[in-house]
Amino acid sequence: MNEQPYPEVPKLTPEDLAKQKARSKALGLVLGALVILFFIVTIAKLGGNVWNREL
Amino acid sequence: MSLVTDRLYEEAPxxxxxxxxxxxxxxxxxxxxxxxxxxxALVGMLTAHEPINPIIGFASILAIAIGAGASGCLNMWYDATIDGLMERTAKRPIPSGAIAPGEALAFGMTLSIGSVLFLGLITNWYAAGFLAFTIFFYVVVYTMWLKHWTVQNIVIGGAAGAFPPMIGYMAVTGSVNLETFLQFLIIFIWTPPHFWALALVKSKDYARAGVPMLPVIAGGIETRRQILIYSILLAPVGMAPALFGYTSLVYLAISALSGGIMIWLAYDLYRKRDGDTARKASYRLFGTSILYLFVLFAALLLEEIVPMMIPMLIGRNLI
Structure with missing residues (x-):
C-alpha cells in the first residue's frame, strides 16, 4: 500500500494558546451571564402569574 | 475568482x-x-411614563445596545479595507489583523439576530422590528450604499444613530409619539456638524480611502458653511421638547444656552479656515458637540426622573 503521510500540522505558539484560553474564559462568562439573564427575565415575565395555577 | 482567492491564501497563510x-x-x-x-434609548424608555419591570427595562436596553454593537461590527467587516487606509481606523481589529473578516461577519450576524429575537421575546415585535430595521439601515443603506456613493452619506445615515430613543419608547408602549420623534430629530440634526467637524481634520484620510465626505468633495469652506447652517438648525430643534410643552423651563434654558454655544463654535470654525487655529476650532466643535448631546439627554433624563423621585422622597420624609 502506498500510504501518503499526513501533512505536518504546525503547533500553536504559547501566545496563541494564551489568547485562545482568554477567549474561552470570556465566552464562558458571557454564556453564563446569558443563562442567568434569561432565567431572571423569564421569572420577571411570569410575574405573579406563576402562582395562578391549580394545585 | 476562486483561483485568485486560493493564491492569496497560499501567499499569506x-x-x-x-x-x-x-x-x-x-x-x-x-x-x-x-x-x-x-x-x-434609556431616555426614550423613560419618556413613555408607563410602568415597566426594571429587569425587563434593563434587558431591553441591553438588547438595543447589543443590536447597535452588532451593526457597528458589520460596518467594520464591510469597511475593513478602507479602514486600513485611514489613520483613524487602521488600528481597528480587522485591518490590524487581530480578527479575520469572516469571524467579524459571523459575530455581527449572530449578535444582530440574537438581539432582535431577544427584544421581541421580552417586549414586543414592533420594537424588535424597529431594531432590525435600524441594523439594516446602518449596515446596508449607510455602510454599503450611502457612505461610498453620496456626499450626503452621514446626513441620511445619521438616522440610524437617531433611532434608539424611539426603539426604547416602543419597547415599553409598542408605538412612537411626537416626544420621541423630537429626540430622534435632535440626534439626526446633530450628526452632520458633529461628523463634519472631524472630517475637516481627517479629510486626507477620507480622500485616500475614496469616501465622498463633504470636505473631500465640496472643500473646507462649503463644509464650514454647512456646519454653521446645521448648528443654527440644531439650536431650535434642541429646544423643541420644551417648546412643545414636554419639559420644563429648566430644560429650555439648558438647551438654549448649549445651542448658542454650538452656534458660536460653528461660527468660530467658519471664520478660522487655515492652519493650526482652524484645526483646533474643528476639534473644539467636535468635542463640544459630544458634550452638547450628553447635556441635552442628561437634562431630558432628569426631567423624567426628578418628578418620579420627589413623591418618593416626600413619602420617606426626606424632603
Whole structure:
C-alpha cells in the first residue's frame, strides 16, 4: 500500500494558546451571564402569574 | 475568482486559530457608540411614563445596545479595507489583523439576530422590528450604499444613530409619539456638524480611502458653511421638547444656552479656515458637540426622573 503521510500540522505558539484560553474564559462568562439573564427575565415575565395555577 | 482567492491564501497563510483577544471582539462593537445608544434609548424608555419591570427595562436596553454593537461590527467587516487606509481606523481589529473578516461577519450576524429575537421575546415585535430595521439601515443603506456613493452619506445615515430613543419608547408602549420623534430629530440634526467637524481634520484620510465626505468633495469652506447652517438648525430643534410643552423651563434654558454655544463654535470654525487655529476650532466643535448631546439627554433624563423621585422622597420624609 502506498500510504501518503499526513501533512505536518504546525503547533500553536504559547501566545496563541494564551489568547485562545482568554477567549474561552470570556465566552464562558458571557454564556453564563446569558443563562442567568434569561432565567431572571423569564421569572420577571411570569410575574405573579406563576402562582395562578391549580394545585 | 476562486483561483485568485486560493493564491492569496497560499501567499499569506492564515493563522491556525483566531488571533483576536476578548477585547478585540469588544472593540468590534464600537463601545463609544454603544454608550450613546444606551443613554438615548434609556431616555426614550423613560419618556413613555408607563410602568415597566426594571429587569425587563434593563434587558431591553441591553438588547438595543447589543443590536447597535452588532451593526457597528458589520460596518467594520464591510469597511475593513478602507479602514486600513485611514489613520483613524487602521488600528481597528480587522485591518490590524487581530480578527479575520469572516469571524467579524459571523459575530455581527449572530449578535444582530440574537438581539432582535431577544427584544421581541421580552417586549414586543414592533420594537424588535424597529431594531432590525435600524441594523439594516446602518449596515446596508449607510455602510454599503450611502457612505461610498453620496456626499450626503452621514446626513441620511445619521438616522440610524437617531433611532434608539424611539426603539426604547416602543419597547415599553409598542408605538412612537411626537416626544420621541423630537429626540430622534435632535440626534439626526446633530450628526452632520458633529461628523463634519472631524472630517475637516481627517479629510486626507477620507480622500485616500475614496469616501465622498463633504470636505473631500465640496472643500473646507462649503463644509464650514454647512456646519454653521446645521448648528443654527440644531439650536431650535434642541429646544423643541420644551417648546412643545414636554419639559420644563429648566430644560429650555439648558438647551438654549448649549445651542448658542454650538452656534458660536460653528461660527468660530467658519471664520478660522487655515492652519493650526482652524484645526483646533474643528476639534473644539467636535468635542463640544459630544458634550452638547450628553447635556441635552442628561437634562431630558432628569426631567423624567426628578418628578418620579420627589413623591418618593416626600413619602420617606426626606424632603
Amino acid at each position: 492564515r493563522p491556525l486559530v483566531s488571533q483576536g483577544t476578548a477585547r478585540d471582539y469588544y472593540e468590534l462593537l464600537k463601545p463609544r457608540v454603544m454608550q450613546l445608544v444606551i443613554f438615548t
